[in-house]
Amino acid sequence: KAGVTQTPRYLIKTRGQQVTLSCSPISGHRSVSWYQQTPGQGLQFLFEYFSETQRNKGNFPGRFSGRQFSNSRSEMNVSTLELGDSALYLCATRNPVAGDITDTQYFGPGTRLTVL
Amino acid sequence: AQSVTQLGSHVSVSEGALVLLRCNYSSSVPPYLFWYVQYPNQGLQLLLKYTSAATLVKGINGFEAEFKKSETSFHLTKPSAHMSDAAEYFCAVSDHNTDKLIFGTGTRLQVFP
Numbered sequence: 634k635a636g637v638t639q640t641p642r643y644l645i646k647t648r649g650q651q652v653t654l655s656c657s658p659i660s661g662h663r664s665v666s667w668y669q670q671t672p673g674q675g676l677q678f679l680f681e682y683f684s685e686t687q688r689n690k691g692n693f694p695g696r697f698s699g700r701q702f703s704n705s706r707s708e709m710n711v712s713t714l715e716l717g718d719s720a721l722y723l724c725a726t727r728n729p730v731a732g733d734i735t736d737t738q739y740f741g742p743g744t745r746l747t748v749l
Numbered sequence: 750a751q752s753v754t755q756l757g758s759h760v761s762v763s764e765g766a767l768v769l770l771r772c773n774y775s776s777s778v779p780p781y782l783f784w785y786v787q788y789p790n791q792g793l794q795l796l797l798k799y800t801s802a803a804t805l806v807k808g809i810n811g812f813e814a815e816f817k818k819s820e821t822s823f824h825l826t827k828p829s830a831h832m833s834d835a836a837e838y839f840c841a842v843s844d845h846n847t848d849k850l851i852f853g854t855g856t857r858l859q860v861f862p
Binding site: 639666668675678681688689691723737739740741742 | 785791792793794795798839847848849850851852853854855
């Protein structure tokens with residue numbers, strides 16, 4: 634079974650631009666979560682999508698948004714990029730079973746975003 | 750609110766020595782705890798998870814962790830370190846309300862020959 638795929642792997646943008654990152658989940662996984670990893674703040678939860686609906690959201694400004702398609706693929710968008718948005722963006726996918734929060738999240742390799 | 754604290758941002762061991770990475774949690778409800786490993790330029794890989802079944806959890810690559818409620822700890826151990834174990838290790842707790850993972854700050858493990 635193929636793992637979680639994230640594209641692109643590396644991205645360089647300038648301040649003020651916008652960017653779209655993509656995550657393709659493991660086949661059958663309907664939940665996609667996004668995390669931001671930086672040296673200063675560590676791993677922080679951005680949001681989770683399930684069945685094309687945002688189910689949970691972390692403490693990030695509205696410049697960070699996402700969506701999920703009917704095939705469970707997800708995209709996240711960051712508008713008006715700031716230097717501080719430079720980070721590794723990871724997505725994690727799972728197939729949640731009702732009432733079971735212990736199901737494993739599988740992470741992709743991440744997209745390394747550099748904002749100049 | 751749930752949280753995890755990883756003591757020691759860097760740990761160095763010799764090849765063949767015991768690996769001990771510390772994680773303490775804070776939770777008002779029975780926690781679900783995880784250890785992930787991250788190799789350079791890669792995502793996170795699950796090592797093991799505690800889901801209130803057995804307190805001693807065995808994971809991949811020879812790692813194991815013991816849940817100790819009295820000490821609010823979930824330390825990761827491996828009897829004999831290999832060079833290939835050099836990586837960053839993250840302890841995480843699953844938020845009961847949102848299912849999101851709350852991560853510790855990570856511990857970088859170096860293994861010397």
